Amino acid sequence: MTNDYPSFASPLHLPFNRQSLARNFTLSPPDAVPTGEGVWVLRQGASILLAEKNGAFSLPQGDLPPPISGMNRPELPIGLWQGTPCRALSLPSELTIPGLTPVNLLADPPQIAPALLSLGGVAGQILHWQRGSTFCSHCAAPTVPLAHEWGKRCSGCGHLHFPSIHPCIIVLVRRGRELLLTRKEGWPENRYSLVAGFVDFGEAL
Ligand SMILES: [Zn+2]
Structure with missing residues:
Protein backbone atom coordinates (compact mmCIF):
# COMPACT_ATOMS: atom_id res chain seq x y z
CA MET A 1 0.00 0.00 0.00
CA SER A 133 -31.01 18.32 -0.69
CA THR A 134 -33.87 16.35 -2.29
CA PHE A 135 -36.39 18.91 -1.00
CA CYS A 136 -36.11 22.66 -0.53
CA SER A 137 -35.38 23.71 3.05
CA HIS A 138 -37.38 26.94 2.47
CA CYS A 139 -40.67 25.61 1.02
CA ALA A 140 -40.36 21.76 0.95
CA ALA A 141 -40.88 21.49 -2.85
CA PRO A 142 -38.64 18.99 -4.73
CA THR A 143 -35.33 20.32 -6.06
CA VAL A 144 -33.86 19.75 -9.54
CA PRO A 145 -30.13 19.60 -10.38
CA LEU A 146 -28.52 22.67 -11.98
CA ALA A 147 -26.71 22.17 -15.29
CA HIS A 148 -22.90 21.88 -15.28
CA GLU A 149 -22.38 22.40 -11.53
CA TRP A 150 -23.00 20.93 -8.09
CA GLY A 151 -26.19 22.64 -7.07
CA LYS A 152 -29.97 22.38 -7.18
CA ARG A 153 -32.85 24.74 -7.84
CA CYS A 154 -36.13 24.51 -5.95
CA SER A 155 -39.03 23.71 -8.28
CA GLY A 156 -41.34 25.71 -6.00
CA CYS A 157 -39.70 28.95 -4.84
CA GLY A 158 -36.62 28.90 -7.11
CA HIS A 159 -34.12 29.05 -4.22
CA LEU A 160 -30.66 27.77 -5.19
CA HIS A 161 -29.06 25.12 -2.96
CA PHE A 162 -25.34 24.36 -3.04
CA PRO A 163 -23.20 21.96 -1.01
CA SER A 164 -22.30 23.50 2.33
CA ILE A 165 -18.82 24.94 2.54
CA HIS A 166 -17.89 24.26 6.15
CA PRO A 167 -15.84 26.66 8.23
CA CYS A 168 -12.97 24.65 9.68
CA ILE A 169 -10.77 27.25 11.34
CA ILE A 170 -10.94 30.85 12.52
CA VAL A 171 -7.99 32.54 14.20
CA LEU A 172 -7.11 35.73 15.98
CA VAL A 173 -3.64 36.89 14.89
CA ARG A 174 -2.31 39.46 17.37
CA ARG A 175 0.83 41.61 17.44
CA GLY A 176 0.96 43.67 20.61
CA ARG A 177 -2.06 45.96 20.45
CA GLU A 178 -2.71 45.18 16.76
CA LEU A 179 -4.94 42.51 15.20
CA LEU A 180 -4.52 41.07 11.69
CA LEU A 181 -7.83 41.22 9.79
CA THR A 182 -8.78 40.31 6.21
CA ARG A 183 -11.09 41.83 3.63
CA LYS A 184 -12.80 40.37 0.59
CA GLU A 185 -13.18 42.28 -2.65
CA GLY A 186 -16.72 43.61 -2.84
CA TRP A 187 -17.30 43.87 0.90
CA PRO A 188 -18.74 47.16 2.18
CA GLU A 189 -16.29 49.73 3.48
CA ASN A 190 -14.96 49.11 6.99
CA ARG A 191 -16.01 45.48 7.00
CA TYR A 192 -13.24 43.11 8.10
CA SER A 193 -13.02 39.49 9.19
CA LEU A 194 -10.72 37.31 11.21
CA VAL A 195 -8.56 34.94 9.18
CA ALA A 196 -10.76 31.90 8.47
CA GLY A 197 -10.69 28.80 6.26
CA PHE A 198 -13.35 26.58 4.73
CA VAL A 199 -13.45 22.97 3.55
CA ASP A 200 -15.09 21.83 0.31
CA PHE A 201 -15.94 18.19 -0.68
CA GLY A 202 -12.91 16.10 0.16
CA GLU A 203 -10.56 19.06 0.42
CA ALA A 204 -7.50 18.65 2.62
CA LEU A 205 -7.12 20.66 5.80
ZN1 LIG B 1 -38.32 26.21 -2.26
Whole structure:
Protein backbone atom coordinates (compact mmCIF):
# COMPACT_ATOMS: atom_id res chain seq x y z
CA MET A 1 0.00 0.00 0.00
CA THR A 2 1.32 3.44 -0.91
CA ASN A 3 1.17 6.08 1.77
CA ASP A 4 1.16 9.44 0.00
CA TYR A 5 1.84 11.14 3.35
CA PRO A 6 4.88 9.33 4.75
CA SER A 7 5.19 11.77 7.65
CA PHE A 8 1.85 10.55 8.96
CA ALA A 9 1.65 7.14 10.57
CA SER A 10 -1.72 6.45 9.03
CA PRO A 11 -3.78 8.01 6.18
CA LEU A 12 -6.57 8.20 8.76
CA HIS A 13 -4.75 11.20 10.21
CA LEU A 14 -5.75 12.98 7.00
CA PRO A 15 -9.06 11.32 6.25
CA PHE A 16 -10.73 11.70 2.87
CA ASN A 17 -8.02 13.82 1.35
CA ARG A 18 -8.77 14.76 -2.26
CA GLN A 19 -5.08 15.49 -2.80
CA SER A 20 -4.29 11.80 -2.57
CA LEU A 21 -6.80 11.29 -5.40
CA ALA A 22 -5.14 13.72 -7.79
CA ARG A 23 -3.60 11.07 -10.04
CA ASN A 24 -6.72 8.90 -10.09
CA PHE A 25 -9.87 10.94 -9.78
CA THR A 26 -11.44 14.08 -11.26
CA LEU A 27 -14.55 15.37 -9.53
CA SER A 28 -17.26 16.48 -12.00
CA PRO A 29 -20.91 17.51 -11.74
CA PRO A 30 -23.25 14.61 -12.63
CA ASP A 31 -24.18 15.89 -16.11
CA ALA A 32 -20.50 16.24 -17.10
CA VAL A 33 -19.73 12.54 -16.55
CA PRO A 34 -19.91 10.48 -19.78
CA THR A 35 -22.46 7.67 -20.04
CA GLY A 36 -21.38 4.07 -20.70
CA GLU A 37 -19.63 1.43 -18.63
CA GLY A 38 -17.88 2.68 -15.55
CA VAL A 39 -16.78 1.94 -12.01
CA TRP A 40 -18.85 2.11 -8.84
CA VAL A 41 -18.30 3.62 -5.43
CA LEU A 42 -20.78 1.59 -3.39
CA ARG A 43 -21.20 3.03 0.09
CA GLN A 44 -22.81 0.98 2.82
CA GLY A 45 -22.76 2.62 6.23
CA ALA A 46 -19.10 3.35 7.07
CA SER A 47 -17.93 0.83 4.45
CA ILE A 48 -17.15 0.74 0.75
CA LEU A 49 -17.91 -2.44 -1.25
CA LEU A 50 -14.92 -3.56 -3.31
CA ALA A 51 -13.97 -6.40 -5.63
CA GLU A 52 -11.11 -8.48 -4.23
CA LYS A 53 -8.64 -10.49 -6.29
CA ASN A 54 -5.59 -12.15 -4.73
CA GLY A 55 -5.76 -9.77 -1.76
CA ALA A 56 -5.92 -6.63 -3.96
CA PHE A 57 -9.00 -4.42 -3.82
CA SER A 58 -10.53 -2.51 -6.73
CA LEU A 59 -13.74 -0.69 -7.53
CA PRO A 60 -16.51 -2.87 -9.03
CA GLN A 61 -16.83 -2.23 -12.75
CA GLY A 62 -19.60 -2.72 -15.31
CA ASP A 63 -23.04 -4.15 -14.56
CA LEU A 64 -23.92 -4.36 -10.89
CA PRO A 65 -24.72 -7.81 -9.49
CA PRO A 66 -28.10 -8.68 -7.96
CA PRO A 67 -29.66 -7.72 -5.66
CA ILE A 68 -28.34 -4.17 -6.38
CA SER A 69 -29.32 -4.38 -10.06
CA GLY A 70 -32.98 -4.97 -9.16
CA MET A 71 -33.22 -2.25 -6.50
CA ASN A 72 -33.76 0.73 -8.78
CA ARG A 73 -31.84 3.06 -6.45
CA PRO A 74 -30.70 6.39 -7.92
CA GLU A 75 -27.03 6.37 -8.89
CA LEU A 76 -25.02 9.57 -8.87
CA PRO A 77 -22.23 10.20 -11.41
CA ILE A 78 -19.41 11.97 -9.53
CA GLY A 79 -16.47 12.14 -11.94
CA LEU A 80 -13.77 10.08 -13.66
CA TRP A 81 -11.73 7.39 -11.92
CA GLN A 82 -8.58 6.67 -13.94
CA GLY A 83 -10.41 8.02 -17.00
CA THR A 84 -13.49 5.84 -16.49
CA PRO A 85 -16.95 7.17 -15.56
CA CYS A 86 -17.39 6.86 -11.81
CA ARG A 87 -20.79 6.60 -10.09
CA ALA A 88 -21.71 6.54 -6.44
CA LEU A 89 -24.54 4.62 -4.85
CA SER A 90 -25.69 4.30 -1.25
CA LEU A 91 -26.90 0.85 -0.18
CA PRO A 92 -28.85 -0.40 2.85
CA SER A 93 -26.47 -1.60 5.55
CA GLU A 94 -28.11 -5.02 6.03
CA LEU A 95 -27.57 -6.03 2.39
CA THR A 96 -25.01 -8.75 1.50
CA ILE A 97 -23.72 -8.56 -2.08
CA PRO A 98 -22.18 -11.80 -3.41
CA GLY A 99 -18.72 -11.20 -4.89
CA LEU A 100 -18.13 -7.84 -3.17
CA THR A 101 -16.27 -7.27 0.11
CA PRO A 102 -17.28 -4.52 2.55
CA VAL A 103 -14.20 -2.61 3.78
CA ASN A 104 -14.67 -0.25 6.72
CA LEU A 105 -13.26 3.19 5.83
CA LEU A 106 -12.58 3.90 9.51
CA ALA A 107 -10.55 0.74 10.18
CA ASP A 108 -7.19 1.49 11.80
CA PRO A 109 -4.82 0.49 10.34
CA PRO A 110 -6.56 1.19 7.01
CA GLN A 111 -7.37 -1.89 4.94
CA ILE A 112 -7.07 -0.20 1.53
CA ALA A 113 -4.85 2.31 -0.32
CA PRO A 114 -5.28 6.04 0.54
CA ALA A 115 -6.76 6.80 -2.88
CA LEU A 116 -9.63 4.28 -2.48
CA LEU A 117 -10.06 5.32 1.14
CA SER A 118 -10.37 8.97 0.11
CA LEU A 119 -12.65 8.23 -2.85
CA GLY A 120 -14.99 6.35 -0.51
CA GLY A 121 -14.99 9.34 1.85
CA VAL A 122 -15.60 11.93 -0.89
CA ALA A 123 -18.42 9.83 -2.34
CA GLY A 124 -19.97 9.55 1.13
CA GLN A 125 -19.93 13.36 1.51
CA ILE A 126 -21.52 13.85 -1.91
CA LEU A 127 -24.20 11.19 -1.30
CA HIS A 128 -24.95 12.79 2.07
CA TRP A 129 -25.50 16.16 0.35
CA GLN A 130 -27.55 14.51 -2.42
CA ARG A 131 -29.88 12.88 0.13
CA GLY A 132 -30.22 16.01 2.23
CA SER A 133 -31.01 18.32 -0.69
CA THR A 134 -33.87 16.35 -2.29
CA PHE A 135 -36.39 18.91 -1.00
CA CYS A 136 -36.11 22.66 -0.53
CA SER A 137 -35.38 23.71 3.05
CA HIS A 138 -37.38 26.94 2.47
CA CYS A 139 -40.67 25.61 1.02
CA ALA A 140 -40.36 21.76 0.95
CA ALA A 141 -40.88 21.49 -2.85
CA PRO A 142 -38.64 18.99 -4.73
CA THR A 143 -35.33 20.32 -6.06
CA VAL A 144 -33.86 19.75 -9.54
CA PRO A 145 -30.13 19.60 -10.38
CA LEU A 146 -28.52 22.67 -11.98
CA ALA A 147 -26.71 22.17 -15.29
CA HIS A 148 -22.90 21.88 -15.28
CA GLU A 149 -22.38 22.40 -11.53
CA TRP A 150 -23.00 20.93 -8.09
CA GLY A 151 -26.19 22.64 -7.07
CA LYS A 152 -29.97 22.38 -7.18
CA ARG A 153 -32.85 24.74 -7.84
CA CYS A 154 -36.13 24.51 -5.95
CA SER A 155 -39.03 23.71 -8.28
CA GLY A 156 -41.34 25.71 -6.00
CA CYS A 157 -39.70 28.95 -4.84
CA GLY A 158 -36.62 28.90 -7.11
CA HIS A 159 -34.12 29.05 -4.22
CA LEU A 160 -30.66 27.77 -5.19
CA HIS A 161 -29.06 25.12 -2.96
CA PHE A 162 -25.34 24.36 -3.04
CA PRO A 163 -23.20 21.96 -1.01
CA SER A 164 -22.30 23.50 2.33
CA ILE A 165 -18.82 24.94 2.54
CA HIS A 166 -17.89 24.26 6.15
CA PRO A 167 -15.84 26.66 8.23
CA CYS A 168 -12.97 24.65 9.68
CA ILE A 169 -10.77 27.25 11.34
CA ILE A 170 -10.94 30.85 12.52
CA VAL A 171 -7.99 32.54 14.20
CA LEU A 172 -7.11 35.73 15.98
CA VAL A 173 -3.64 36.89 14.89
CA ARG A 174 -2.31 39.46 17.37
CA ARG A 175 0.83 41.61 17.44
CA GLY A 176 0.96 43.67 20.61
CA ARG A 177 -2.06 45.96 20.45
CA GLU A 178 -2.71 45.18 16.76
CA LEU A 179 -4.94 42.51 15.20
CA LEU A 180 -4.52 41.07 11.69
CA LEU A 181 -7.83 41.22 9.79
CA THR A 182 -8.78 40.31 6.21
CA ARG A 183 -11.09 41.83 3.63
CA LYS A 184 -12.80 40.37 0.59
CA GLU A 185 -13.18 42.28 -2.65
CA GLY A 186 -16.72 43.61 -2.84
CA TRP A 187 -17.30 43.87 0.90
CA PRO A 188 -18.74 47.16 2.18
CA GLU A 189 -16.29 49.73 3.48
CA ASN A 190 -14.96 49.11 6.99
CA ARG A 191 -16.01 45.48 7.00
CA TYR A 192 -13.24 43.11 8.10
CA SER A 193 -13.02 39.49 9.19
CA LEU A 194 -10.72 37.31 11.21
CA VAL A 195 -8.56 34.94 9.18
CA ALA A 196 -10.76 31.90 8.47
CA GLY A 197 -10.69 28.80 6.26
CA PHE A 198 -13.35 26.58 4.73
CA VAL A 199 -13.45 22.97 3.55
CA ASP A 200 -15.09 21.83 0.31
CA PHE A 201 -15.94 18.19 -0.68
CA GLY A 202 -12.91 16.10 0.16
CA GLU A 203 -10.56 19.06 0.42
CA ALA A 204 -7.50 18.65 2.62
CA LEU A 205 -7.12 20.66 5.80
ZN1 LIG B 1 -38.32 26.21 -2.26
